[in-house]
Amino acid sequence: MSAKKILVVDDSLTSLLWQRMVLEQEDYHVITAKSGREGVESALAERPDLILMDVTMPEMDGVEACRAIRANLSTRHVPVIMVSTKSALRVLEDAGDFGYDAHILKPFERSGLLDQVRGVLGHAAVEIEEPVGAH
Numbered sequence: 001m002s003a004k005k006i007l008v009v010d011d012s013l014t015s016l017l018w019q020r021m022v023l024e025q026e027d028y029h030v031i032t033a034k035s036g037r038e039g040v041e042s043a044l045a046e047r048p049d050l051i052l053m054d055v056t057m058p059e060m061d062g063v064e065a066c067r068a069i070r071a072n073l074s075t076r077h078v079p080v081i082m083v084s085t086k087s088a089l090r091v092l093e094d095a096g097d098f099g100y101d102a103h104i105l106k107p108f109e110r111s112g113l114l115d116q117v118r119g120v121l122g123h124a125a126v127e128i129e130e131p132v133g134a135h
Contacts, residue, residue, distance in 0.1 A: 003029040004121055007048040009039030009065065010083065011057040015106070019052060022110050023117070036060030040068045043075045050121055053100070055084035063098055070099040079120045 006028050010016045013034070020030045031046050033039040036053075037060045043051060051069065055062040062082055069075045082103040104116045 003027050004049040005029045005031065005046065006117065007031045007033065007039065007042055007046060007051045009033045009036065009042075009051065009057075009062070010054040011035060012054070015054070015083075019113065022113055026114060028117075036062060036065030036068075039065050043069050043078060044072060047074065048078060050117065051078055051080045052117075053080050053082055055082055055088045066100050067098050081116055081120055 006023055008016055008019045008023070008030060009032075010019070011034055016032050016034065020032055023030045031042055031048060033042045036057050039051070039053060039062075040060070042048075051066075053062040053066055057065075060068075062084075066080050066082070069078065069080065076099075079101040080099070082100045083106060084103060085106045102116060102120050104112065108116075
């Protein structure tokens, strides 16, 4: 079985590199993009198995990028996990139904990220409402 291909889209280099490291340690093939626009282009070119999309990015935010991915016949089936801070969660709520599969709140731990990725790739409906250890 070949490694699942995951596209990570985030304008924060620190977050991008951390997610890449965690996912590659689990033998996922990781592609990165530093903006929503670059994420849409990468999704069309690479046809990933999953996209981790940051919500808050300049130029084209994650909501716009997800809508563009859903509007294209070749990428509309690719699962998208929206990644946001608690303060950016309002953007997702205000955007209505635009076709993402799940979301995860920053900051998240390694296990939270991997549980979410495995859940969506396994077609399980998993949603993390608050960061691990937030109690």
